Amino acid sequence: MAVLARAIEDDADRQPAAGGAFALRPLPGAVFGGEVVLRGGGDTRAFVAAAEAEPDALSRALDRARGLLLLRGMDAISAAPELLVRLSRLFGPEVEDYRRTLTKQTSVHQQVPEIFIVSNMPPASRPPPPLPDPPLTADGRLPVQFPQRRGWHTDQSYRRPPPDISLFYAVIPAPKGQGQTMFASGVDAYAALPDAMKARLEGLEGLHVMPRSGRSEEAVRRGETPMPLRAHERPQRQPVVRVHPVTGTRALYLCESGQMDWVEGPLVGMQPGPDGDGAALLYELMTHLTRPEFVYVHEWDAGDIVVWDNRSLAHTATWFDADVHPRLMWRTTVRGNPGKEYDGERRSWIPEPDGEGPAATR
Numbered sequence: 001m002a003v004l005a006r007a008i009e010d011d012a013d014r015q016p017a018a019g020g021a022f023a024l025r026p027l028p029g030a031v032f033g034g035e036v037v038l039r040g041g042g043d044t045r046a047f048v049a050a051a052e053a054e055p056d057a058l059s060r061a062l063d064r065a066r067g068l069l070l071l072r073g074m075d076a077i078s079a080a081p082e083l084l085v086r087l088s089r090l091f092g093p094e095v096e097d098y099r100r101t102l103t104k105q106t107s108v109h110q111q112v113p114e115i116f117i118v119s120n121m122p123p124a125s126r127p128p129p130p131l132p133d134p135p136l137t138a139d140g141r142l143p144v145q146f147p148q149r150r151g152w153h154t155d156q157s158y159r160r161p162p163p164d165i166s167l168f169y170a171v172i173p174a175p176k177g178q179g180q181t182m183f184a185s186g187v188d189a190y191a192a193l194p195d196a197m198k199a200r201l202e203g204l205e206g207l208h209v210m211p212r213s214g215r216s217e218e219a220v221r222r223g224e225t226p227m228p229l230r231a232h233e234r235p236q237r238q239p240v241v242r243v244h245p246v247t248g249t250r251a252l253y254l255c256e257s258g259q260m261d262w263v264e265g266p267l268v269g270m271q272p273g274p275d276g277d278g279a280a281l282l283y284e285l286m287t288h289l290t291r292p293e294f295v296y297v298h299e300w301d302a303g304d305i306v307v308w309d310n311r312s313l314a315h316t317a318t319w320f321d322a323d324v325h326p327r328l329m330w331r332t333t334v335r336g337n338p339g340k341e342y343d344g345e346r347r348s349w350i351p352e353p354d355g356e357g358p359a360a361t362r
């Protein structure tokens with residue numbers, strides 16, 4: 001792992017590393033991921049202009065940094081949110097317009113509908129996740145590993161084809177030590193699996209579902225009646241091992257309780273339900289995927305953008321004191337290159353034209 005970090009560091013001094021205008025540096029404290037800096041410095045607008053002049057540079061850097069990039073000092077975006085959309089367009093064919101998808105409209109930016117708002121403030125009013133129980137590990141550290149740390153997921157995995165990349169920008173972050181974002185490398189985790197487990201996972205699929213559909217592990221254990229779902233809201237199959245369409249790497253692609261279907265799943269063809277064989281295997285894999293050596297914890301500064309590849313990383317959010325601290329984050333999602341196995345598929349979340357009427361928002 002140290003060798004990889006050194007290789008990225010060496011790149012920072014060589015031309016070109018992440019493209020002629022940019023250098024790629026290792027992320028402190030991480031075995032994957034990189035920080036992209038504009039050679040010679042420059043403000044947000046200079047950064048965006050340089051990236052547009054070299055439209056493959058950031059995307060190449062993301063692949064080279066194995067799915068995680070940090071861009072610091074992009075503060076001008078807070079007053080010019082379209083800059084975030086311009087950056088997002090460099091990562092793939094389509095930046096999602098959240099007015100056209102099953103997205104609660106109070107979480108959509110009023111002027112820039114490609115921006116999804118994550119905030120404890122109105123109108124989004126989204127509470128932070130709870131503290132882990134217990135809040136620290138036995139040796140007094142921030143818990144990262146499932147099941148002590150919960151909420152691990154990849155964005156919108158309940159859709160086929162799922163999105164490729166997310167960009168997350170800190171307008172007002174929580175104070176350091178709170179409201180972090182954690183990333184787990186599905187690539188490193190997959191590579192570390194024993195061969196027998198890799199063979200067992202070949203061709204296996206998970207069943208992913210929209211959160212708050214009454215199909216989470218907790219809802220099923222409570223005996224809740226699952227919400228009736230229309231055709232375009234149904235759980236979607238996704239491979240447990242994703243093959244990256246550009247780099248060819250294989251990665252574990254999984255979520256835990258809230259975004260898997262615990263009625264018919266969580267793993268297709270295995271015993272369903274929270275106490276079935278599928279649940280046991282999923283949670284064995286989640287515990288493995290989130291081992292501390294595969295995880296990077298980002299402490300946010302205002303003006304940071306973190307870009308991640310949902311095809312190869314899982315992520316989760318941590319608690320912050322929402323009674324005291326306002327937090328405002330903006331996210332975009334980029335789609336259009338999910339990999340061969342999704343070739344030619346229609347979008348699962350768009351109702352058929354003469355089907356069941358307009359999509360509900362939630």
Ligand SMILES: [Fe+2]
Nearest residue numbers: 153154155315
């Ligand atoms: Fe997310």
